[in-house]
Amino acid sequence: MSGISVAHRGRLLRIVAACAVLLALIGYGVAQLVTGGPGAPRCTVRADGESYSLSPEQAVNAATISAVGSARGLPERAVTIALATAMQESGLRNIHHGDRDSLGLFQQRPTQGWGSAAQITDPVYAAGKFYDHLVEVPGYSRLPLTVAAQKVQRSGFPQAYAKHEPDASLLASGLTGRAAAAFSCTTSPGDGRPGDPSAVRAKLRREFGATVAPSVADGRGGAGAGATAGGAAARTVTVPVRGTGAEGGPERQGWQLASWAVAHAAELRISRVSFDGRVWTAERSGDGWRRSGEASEGSGGAADRVSVTTVQ
Numbered sequence: 001m002s003g004i005s006v007a008h009r010g011r012l013l014r015i016v017a018a019c020a021v022l023l024a025l026i027g028y029g030v031a032q033l034v035t036g037g038p039g040a041p042r043c044t045v046r047a048d049g050e051s052y053s054l055s056p057e058q059a060v061n062a063a064t065i066s067a068v069g070s071a072r073g074l075p076e077r078a079v080t081i082a083l084a085t086a087m088q089e090s091g092l093r094n095i096h097h098g099d100r101d102s103l104g105l106f107q108q109r110p111t112q113g114w115g116s117a118a119q120i121t122d123p124v125y126a127a128g129k130f131y132d133h134l135v136e137v138p139g140y141s142r143l144p145l146t147v148a149a150q151k152v153q154r155s156g157f158p159q160a161y162a163k164h165e166p167d168a169s170l171l172a173s174g175l176t177g178r179a180a181a182a183f184s185c186t187t188s189p190g191d192g193r194p195g196d197p198s199a200v201r202a203k204l205r206r207e208f209g210a211t212v213a214p215s216v217a218d219g220r221g222g223a224g225a226g227a228t229a230g231g232a233a234a235r236t237v238t239v240p241v242r243g244t245g246a247e248g249g250p251e252r253q254g255w256q257l258a259s260w261a262v263a264h265a266a267e268l269r270i271s272r273v274s275f276d277g278r279v280w281t282a283e284r285s286g287d288g289w290r291r292s293g294e295a296s297e298g299s300g301g302a303a304d305r306v307s308v309t310t311v312q
Contacts, residue, residue: 041285043185043263045174052167056266058092059185061105061123063263066175067207068127070256075247076176077141082130084168085149088160094123106130106153124207175263177248177255181278184288185262195269195310200237200261203268212257214239236309241275250304251276257306272309274301282311 043059045052054062062083069079086092089107101109101117104126108114119125133152134140140148145165150158174183201214214237241254258275265273265282273280279292279301292301301307 041186041188041266043183045171045179045183047170047173047179047182050166050170052170054092054171056185056187056263059263060267061086061092061094062171063175063260064123064207065105065127066172066256067260068124069131070176070253071207071209071211072128072131072135074131074135075141076172076178078131078134079176080165080168080172081134081140081145081148082127083171084145084161084164085130085153087164087168088149089153094121094126096121175256175259177252177257177259180251180255180276181258181289182255183259183262184280184285185265186285187266187282190269190271190282190311193269194312195235195271197235197237197310200264200268200270200308200310203264204237204239204257204260207260208257211253212239235312236272236307239306239308241304241306254303254306261306261308269311270308271311273306275306276301276303 041056042053043056044054065082065086066079069082083092086105089102090105092105094105095107096103101111103109103117104120105123106126106129108120108126108129110117110120114120114129115125120129130152134148137143137148137151140151143151144162145168146159146162149155149161153161155161173179204212204214239257241250241257254275258273258280261268261270261273262280264270265285271282274292277291278289280289284290
């Protein structure tokens with residue numbers, strides 16, 4: 001005769017089932033925390049009937065990769081290759097661990113001559129080193145993406161880059177400005193901390209280099225009429241667009257700068273970005289880029305400059 005009664009066995013099965021459900025719920029909760037959850041801030045690029053979403057952290061890194069490529073006068077194809085590589089190597093996250101001594105966005109290794117650990121975990125430096133090696137690959141822009149990426153990375157899984165090409169290409173189209181008003185982010189409610197226009201200018205100069213010349217607004221670039229020195233004008237950075245990149249003209253450069261600002265909105269405490277008659281605001285970030293038609297919003301932005309206003 002069995003030592004465990006039928007009733008007791010039934011209770012054990014119910015306990016096991018309940019534990020399994022609990023563990024599943026815990027796993028779901030952890031996954032939501034890791035991925036940001038359905039209601040968390042997200043950044044999305046939409047173009048040509050396709051869309052691709054990523055977290056604000058990933059968007060900041062992607063925008064930096066794009067900016068560094070443009071600062072070097074490289075074509076959109078170079079940015080696409082770099083983005084696909086970082087998607088595979090780190091998921092567009094600046095991680096401080098990896099296989100052996102691999103670090104950062106591109107999992108570069110100090111022992112292989114990529115730089116020090118501190119340098120490699122600086123996204124601007126890491127992107128620059130990737131491009132340094134990419135431009136040395138003959139005809140890289142005409143090679144299949146996985147071949148071009150592999151010649152730089154020397155990965156043990158060279159075909160892995162290929163699966164990221166569609167998303168990387170779509171993301172590059174928005175971040176390089178080829179697809180106008182295609183990149184946008186939603187934000188969380190502010191925590192009351194003010195933004196710092198000087199931090200915006202410093203980061204613009206560091207990532208875009210001499211291709212941009214940010215300045216403090218004179219009242220024309222994002223505040224409505226009558227802005228005072230202590231109001232929106234004093235908190236606004238304007239960036240003239242000249243179309244100095246490898247591809248496209250002022251409009252394309254403008255949308256790249258505008259997309260960059262939106263990607264960095266949470267990090268740099270940016271409340272408003274405007275360009276070419278359109279405006280993005282943190283307060284209505286869920287609406288994406290809007291054509292400005294409300295008096296309370298002020299100008300929708302000129303076509304010859306991008307205006308970036310920080311939180312007061």
